[in-house]
Amino acid sequence: MVQERYYPWRLCMRENKLPLPTQAREYREHEVADNGRVETLLAAISDQRELLKEMKGRHLLSAWHLDRELVMQLMRQSALYEQAPRPHGTSLTGQILINAFLDQPVNRTRMSFESAAYSLGASVMDVDHLPTGHTDDVGAMVEIAEIFNSYGDLVVLRTADTEGFDAIVQDSQIPVINGGNGEVENPSQALVDLYTLFKWRPELMSPDVEDDRKIQIGIFGAPGHTRTVHSLMILMTQFPWAFSRVLVFGRIAGIFRPQQREELEAKGLNIETTAELYPKETMFGCLTKELPQMDVLYSHLLKPLDISKIDRDMAIDALKPNAMVLCPTVHMKEFGRLLDDSSNNGYFSQARNAAYVRMSVLQAI
CATH class of the missing domain: 3.40.50.1370 (Aspartate/ornithine carbamoyltransferase)
Structure with a gap:
C-alpha cells in the first residue's frame, strides 16, 4: 500500500505565518539530475556557436534538418542557459511568438515554449483553436497562415494532421517550428x-x-x-x-x-x-x-x-x-x-x- 504523502506546509494553515516554498526536492530522481551534470556536458562540447547562424530565420520542420554539429551547439547553448541564473536576458524583446496548438491546447511542449519565450523577453500569443467560423480545410489554413504572418514573428505549430500543417507552412512568411504535424514529428x-x-x-x-x-x-x-x-x-x-x-x-x-x-x-x-x-x-x-x-x-x-x-x-x-x-x-x-x-x-x-x-x-x- 502506498503511504499518503506528508505535507509540512499544512502545519502552517492555522498559524499566523505564511509557509515558504519547498527549498529542495524531497524525492529521489535519476542521477541525471545530480549537480555538476551541466558543467560536464559543457566541457565535452567545443564552442562553435557560429554554426547556430544557419538556423536564423528558417523553419524547423523535421529532425532530419539537424546535423550532428548543429545538435551539439544547441545542446551547448541549452547548458549555458541552464547554468545561468534567471533572468536570462532580453534578446527577444519586441518579438512575438505565436503558440498555435490547434489540436491539443494544454501540453508540455506548449508550456515550455511559452516559458522559453518569456525567459528571453519575447511576448507570447496563444492560439488553441481555429477562429470562429473557420474550418480545418486547406483553404482556411491559407487564411490562418496570413493571420500568423501579420500578427507574429515566429510560430510554433501543432495540427491534428499533416495536410493542415503543410498548408500553413506553404504560405508562412515567418519561421515555423514543428510542434507536431499529426503523428509525424516533433523535432x-x-x-x-x-x-x-x-x-x-x-x-x-x-x-x-x-x-x-x-x-x-x-x-x-x-x-x-x-x-x-x-x-x-x-x-x-x-x-x-x-x-x-x-x-x-x-x-x-x-x-x-x-x-x-x-x-x-x-x-x-x-x-x-x-x-x-x-x-x-x-x-x-x-x-x-x-x-x-x-x-x-x-x-x-x-x-x-x-x-x-x-x-x-x-x-x-x-x-x-x-x-x-x-x-x-x-x-x-x-x-x-x-x-x-x-x-x-x-x-x-x-x-x-x-x-x-x-x-x-x-x-x-
Whole structure:
C-alpha cells in the first residue's frame, strides 16, 4: 500500500505565518539530475556557436534538418542557459511568438515554449483553436497562415494532421517550428530527449565511446505513428555509435511507416522488436526478459500496458537501479506511484530541460 504523502506546509494553515516554498526536492530522481551534470556536458562540447547562424530565420520542420554539429551547439547553448541564473536576458524583446496548438491546447511542449519565450523577453500569443467560423480545410489554413504572418514573428505549430500543417507552412512568411504535424514529428522534443541523455553520459557524443558505455534503449510507442519516437530515432542516427541496441516493445506488426526502419538502419541504428524476437511470448514475458538489460526506457505515454497490475509492478522491479525512464508527456498515475520517487525517474529532469532547449531553438531562429 502506498503511504499518503506528508505535507509540512499544512502545519502552517492555522498559524499566523505564511509557509515558504519547498527549498529542495524531497524525492529521489535519476542521477541525471545530480549537480555538476551541466558543467560536464559543457566541457565535452567545443564552442562553435557560429554554426547556430544557419538556423536564423528558417523553419524547423523535421529532425532530419539537424546535423550532428548543429545538435551539439544547441545542446551547448541549452547548458549555458541552464547554468545561468534567471533572468536570462532580453534578446527577444519586441518579438512575438505565436503558440498555435490547434489540436491539443494544454501540453508540455506548449508550456515550455511559452516559458522559453518569456525567459528571453519575447511576448507570447496563444492560439488553441481555429477562429470562429473557420474550418480545418486547406483553404482556411491559407487564411490562418496570413493571420500568423501579420500578427507574429515566429510560430510554433501543432495540427491534428499533416495536410493542415503543410498548408500553413506553404504560405508562412515567418519561421515555423514543428510542434507536431499529426503523428509525424516533433523535432524540438527530440532535442530535449538527447540533451537529457547526454547530460547523463556526455561521452556518448564521441565516436570513440567505449563499448561498455554504449547504451541499450527500449522504446514504447510505434515509430511510424508516434511523433516523439519518430523524431528521437531520427536524431539518434546522428550518434549511431552511442546505441548498441534499439528495442521497440510491441506485439503488433506495422509499427513502422514504409521504408522508415530501413532508412534508420542504413544510418547505423541496430533496431529490434519484441514482436520479432518473441513471437509467442506475452508482453510480461518480453518485459521480464528485456528490462534488466535496458539502460534507457522511452515511452511517449506512460500508460498501463496490456498486463495485470501485479505483472506491471514486477516488471518495473526488474529495471536496473540506474536505468533512466523518459516520457515526453504527462504520465499516468499508475507509473507515477512506482517511479516518481525512484532512481529511475529521468522524466522530471527531462521536463525541466525542455525550457532550456527551446530557449536555444528560439534564440537561434
